[in-house]
Amino acid sequence: MLTILHHLPEGLLTTSAPDLHRILSGPTLCHLPGKNTRPLFVSVLLHGDETTGLLAVQQLLAQYWGRTLPRSLSLLLGNVAAARWQRRHLDGQPDYNRIWCGEGGEEFVMAGEVLQEMARREVFAAIDIHNNSAPNPEYAMIPRLDPSHIALARMFSDKLVFFLQPHSAQSSAFGEICPAVTIECGVPGQAKGLEGSVRFLDQLLNLEHLPKDPVLVEKMDLYRIVATLKVPGSRSFGFDPKAESGLCFMVNPARHNFQIMDRGTVFATGCDGLGSCLEVVNLEGQDVFARFFRMDGPSLVTACSFVPAMLTMNRKIIQQDCLGYILDRVRHFPMAGTVVVDQRTGGTGGRRVHTPKIP
Numbered sequence: 001m002l003t004i005l006h007h008l009p010e011g012l013l014t015t016s017a018p019d020l021h022r023i024l025s026g027p028t029l030c031h032l033p034g035k036n037t038r039p040l041f042v043s044v045l046l047h048g049d050e051t052t053g054l055l056a057v058q059q060l061l062a063q064y065w066g067r068t069l070p071r072s073l074s075l076l077l078g079n080v081a082a083a084r085w086q087r088r089h090l091d092g093q094p095d096y097n098r099i100w101c102g103e104g105g106e107e108f109v110m111a112g113e114v115l116q117e118m119a120r121r122e123v124f125a126a127i128d129i130h131n132n133s134a135p136n137p138e139y140a141m142i143p144r145l146d147p148s149h150i151a152l153a154r155m156f157s158d159k160l161v162f163f164l165q166p167h168s169a170q171s172s173a174f175g176e177i178c179p180a181v182t183i184e185c186g187v188p189g190q191a192k193g194l195e196g197s198v199r200f201l202d203q204l205l206n207l208e209h210l211p212k213d214p215v216l217v218e219k220m221d222l223y224r225i226v227a228t229l230k231v232p233g234s235r236s237f238g239f240d241p242k243a244e245s246g247l248c249f250m251v252n253p254a255r256h257n258f259q260i261m262d263r264g265t266v267f268a269t270g271c272d273g274l275g276s277c278l279e280v281v282n283l284e285g286q287d288v289f290a291r292f293f294r295m296d297g298p299s300l301v302t303a304c305s306f307v308p309a310m311l312t313m314n315r316k317i318i319q320q321d322c323l324g325y326i327l328d329r330v331r332h333f334p335m336a337g338t339v340v341v342d343q344r345t346g347g348t349g350g351r352r353v354h355t356p357k358i359p
């Protein structure tokens with residue numbers, strides 16, 4: 001299903017995401033030559049409704065129109081079919097940011113071909129561009145705590161989130177062969193996220209090497225995900241206390257993203273039992289509700305202060321994925337008292353332990 005081109009398809013720079021299907025038959029990898037032949041790999045539209053990535057490469061390439069790029073660029077235009085309908089993915093399709101390891105249908109084969117192709121070309125760095133469904137500051141997600149990943153991510157934002165799951169995300173897979181980062185550019189259409197991503201890509205095209213200076217961890221807003229917040233599948237819920245008689249989460253929870261949420265904050269009302277209105281699970285899938293929340297009558301209240309991120313009010317995302325995450329600040333390398341278990345399976349299907357490296 002993958003089309004590989006050695007040029008830009010005609011009209012690519014002026015075609016909107018919903019119209020891409022008119023000029024592309026599906027996922028398309030474009031290799032564009034540059035003076036430095038080690039390519040920068042950029043993927044856009046792995047989620048069809050997240051359009052900042054396409055706009056960013058369109059702006060970037062327009063700036064270089066008629067000139068040779070300073071570095072080769074390999075551009076993957078991902079879920080063209082979902083982009084047509086402005087959807088994350090279509091029914092019956094896998095999430096294109098969950099296909100980069102393991103086995104499945106033709107999408108998994110396509111992702112494997114892209115990885116092989118980029119490994120063969122000795123990819124310089126890999127950038128996957130996304131949007132959030134609710135307001136968040138721009139931030140970068142890194143699959144590894146090593147100097148090259150951190151240096152790359154900090155060129156985009158001071159806010160970094162280290163993640164180990166999902167293992168099948170693009171940057172997890174690319175992190176095995178080159179410095180890799182997922183950049184989150186706020187909601188689609190937000191000018192700041194677009195400008196930041198164009199600047200970031202342009203810097204990378206013009207960069208000989210990634211910065212090697214060690215970064216003090218104390219100076220970074222470096223977080224890791226410690227828990228996922230999920231609404232149990234069958235629950236109905238809302239965010240407007242005037243309209244909702246049952247389970248009602250706080251008004252506009254996204255305003256708390258990357259901010260400290262104080263202990264004692266009322267997170268939801270109308271709960272009818274412990275744990276029944278919100279599941280809080282850690283990376284091992286264990287229930288950690290009591291660590292972060294307590295019940296006060298029918299109200300769900302925070303039991304400690306913490307930093308939430310990616311809180312959304314988008315029902316579809318909440319039902320398909322989650323309400324948001326709880327972050328913990330990383331203050332030391334290796335992270336004190338933490339053994340990070342990397343469940344990415346190798347060819348043998350075995351489990352490996354991944355210990356974060358000291359930068």
Ligand SMILES: [Zn+2]
Pocket residue numbers: 047050097130131
């Ligand atoms: Zn996304």
